[in-house]
Amino acid sequence: MSHLDNIPSTPGKHKPDKAFRFHSSAASSSLSKLTLYSTLFLSVLIFLLLSSPSFTPSPRRHLSNGTHHNPLSLPHKLIGKSARPRSTTGHTVLVTGAAGFVGTHVSLALKRRGDGVLGLDNFNHYYDPTLKRARQKILEKAGVFIVEGDINDRGLLQQLFDVVLFTHVMHLAAQAGVRYAKQSPGSYIHSNIAGFVNILEVLKSVNPQPAIIWASSSSVYGLNSKVPFSEKDRTDQPASLYAATKKAGEEIAHTYNHIYGLSITGLRFFTVYGPWGRPDMAYFFFTRDIMKGKMINVYESPDKGIVARDFTYIDDIVKGCLGALDTAKKSTGSGGKKRRPAQLRIFNLGNTSPVPVSRLVSILEKLLKVKAKKKVVALPRNGDVEFTHANITLAMKELGYKPTTDLEAGLKKFVKWYLGFYSGSKKKSSW
Numbered sequence: 001m002s003h004l005d006n007i008p009s010t011p012g013k014h015k016p017d018k019a020f021r022f023h024s025s026a027a028s029s030s031l032s033k034l035t036l037y038s039t040l041f042l043s044v045l046i047f048l049l050l051s052s053p054s055f056t057p058s059p060r061r062h063l064s065n066g067t068h069h070n071p072l073s074l075p076h077k078l079i080g081k082s083a084r085p086r087s088t089t090g091h092t093v094l095v096t097g098a099a100g101f102v103g104t105h106v107s108l109a110l111k112r113r114g115d116g117v118l119g120l121d122n123f124n125h126y127y128d129p130t131l132k133r134a135r136q137k138i139l140e141k142a143g144v145f146i147v148e149g150d151i152n153d154r155g156l157l158q159q160l161f162d163v164v165l166f167t168h169v170m171h172l173a174a175q176a177g178v179r180y181a182k183q184s185p186g187s188y189i190h191s192n193i194a195g196f197v198n199i200l201e202v203l204k205s206v207n208p209q210p211a212i213i214w215a216s217s218s219s220v221y222g223l224n225s226k227v228p229f230s231e232k233d234r235t236d237q238p239a240s241l242y243a244a245t246k247k248a249g250e251e252i253a254h255t256y257n258h259i260y261g262l263s264i265t266g267l268r269f270f271t272v273y274g275p276w277g278r279p280d281m282a283y284f285f286f287t288r289d290i291m292k293g294k295m296i297n298v299y300e301s302p303d304k305g306i307v308a309r310d311f312t313y314i315d316d317i318v319k320g321c322l323g324a325l326d327t328a329k330k331s332t333g334s335g336g337k338k339r340r341p342a343q344l345r346i347f348n349l350g351n352t353s354p355v356p357v358s359r360l361v362s363i364l365e366k367l368l369k370v371k372a373k374k375k376v377v378a379l380p381r382n383g384d385v386e387f388t389h390a391n392i393t394l395a396m397k398e399l400g401y402k403p404t405t406d407l408e409a410g411l412k413k414f415v416k417w418y419l420g421f422y423s424g425s426k427k428k429s430s431w
């Protein structure tokens with residue numbers, strides 16, 4: 001049965017409120033007169049209460065980050081339309097970090113195949129927010145609405161769950177980047193730990209609880225030297241605070257799965273790249289700096305060995321995310337009470353073919369037709385690890401995951417997008 005089965009489907013009737021639980025029950029045509037009078041009476045009472053200057057929102061809407069979402073200010077109509085799947089078999093997904101790189105691609109893919117999608121994003125300034133706004137425009141055109149707010153905002157999350165019956169949460173909001181953690185440790189704790197816990201705190205009590213799919217990271221393998229990295233390998237020697245917070249997220253996921261029966265799937269992404277990517281990542285700022293004739297630093301390991309990454313193309317990652325969502329089992333708790341054990345999974349989503357950073361640079365030089373000014377420097381102790389390589393056997397088996405794009409083909413698509421987007425081309429917003 002679909003989560004929206006109890007909503008009237010007749011076009012034109014109760015249109016603005018169709019996607020909401022509250023109105024779906026109120027729409028019944030068999031209301032008794034008594035109920036009608038009670039409803040009228042209650043409406044008058046609520047109206048009087050709301051018009052009273054002493055009205056304040058309920059305490060549970062107190063927001064931990066100081067911001068405040070007025071419950072009446074949420075655009076319910078847009079939210080309902082965005083979250084409503086095309087058919088009764090579709091999912092209803094809350095995507096956090098929807099204006100982010102992976103979030104945008106995943107939201108679009110879900111919407112295009114008919115799922116209902118509602119985005120949540122705080123549009124922070126970690127990197128140029130105009131890129132996030134441009135992604136938002138693409139999503140809006142596709143019918144995905146993004147609520148502007150923070151994952152630490154408990155009141156806002158509760159309101160969203162009050163009005164939409166989400167079947168899944170695709171939790172992609174995070175403070176990303178391994179090197180920035182030295183500069184701003186607090187933002188990693190705020191988003192990757194406090195924010196994640198805040199979401200789980202809300203989800204533990206939602207009835208029915210949705211299944212959660214969330215972004216962990218290849219960085220949890222830290223200083224491991226055994227390759228390829230398998231999900232069974234140790235993950236207790238992170239090289240950056242970013243990695244440590246993602247590892248903490250995996251442990252936190254275990255706890256909420258164990259106590260509250262939340263179905264949780266963590267995805268360890270391996271250096272995801274592609275069009276509409278993140279400007280803080282090396283392939284992106286190398287492109288920018290090569291074009292500007294600026295010097296780039298290419299890292300090598302302290303023993304002059306190669307530094308390499310299992311670069312993974314965004315479309316492959318999106319398929320992995322959708323595979324994880326489609327195979328996620330239902331959570332088994334309700335009202336904060338677990339009925340039986342729930343699914344808890346973790347998967348590597350990589351490309352299984354590591355490429356040296358020096359090779360990344362030479363592909364970019366070829367595609368941009370510009371020789372890079374480069375300086376080879378020893379890998380600084382700033383959070384980076386020397387090598388990543390994913391074993392994806394488990395994801396192939398369980399999610400049907402099968403990456404198909406090599407670095408050269410993927411960078412070709414990225415460069416095409418980059419040149420169009422930053423040249424002011426009219427086509428720059430095309431997907």
Ligand SMILES: O=C(O)[C@H]1O[C@H](OP(=O)(O)OP(=O)(O)OC[C@H]2O[C@@H](n3ccc(=O)[nH]c3=O)[C@H](O)[C@@H]2O)[C@H](O)[C@@H](O)[C@H]1O
Nearest residue numbers: 176177217218219269270271281282283297298299357384
């Ligand atoms: O898989 C992940 O979980 C992470 O992937 C990504 O981290 P990384 O794999 O470190 O990607 P990225 O910074 O692009 O550096 C790429 C390569 O360039 C090298 N590098 C970097 C900077 C520089 O100036 N020179 C250089 O050689 C550098 O040493 C590295 O070898 C995400 O940013 C992160 O949020 C997280 O998701």
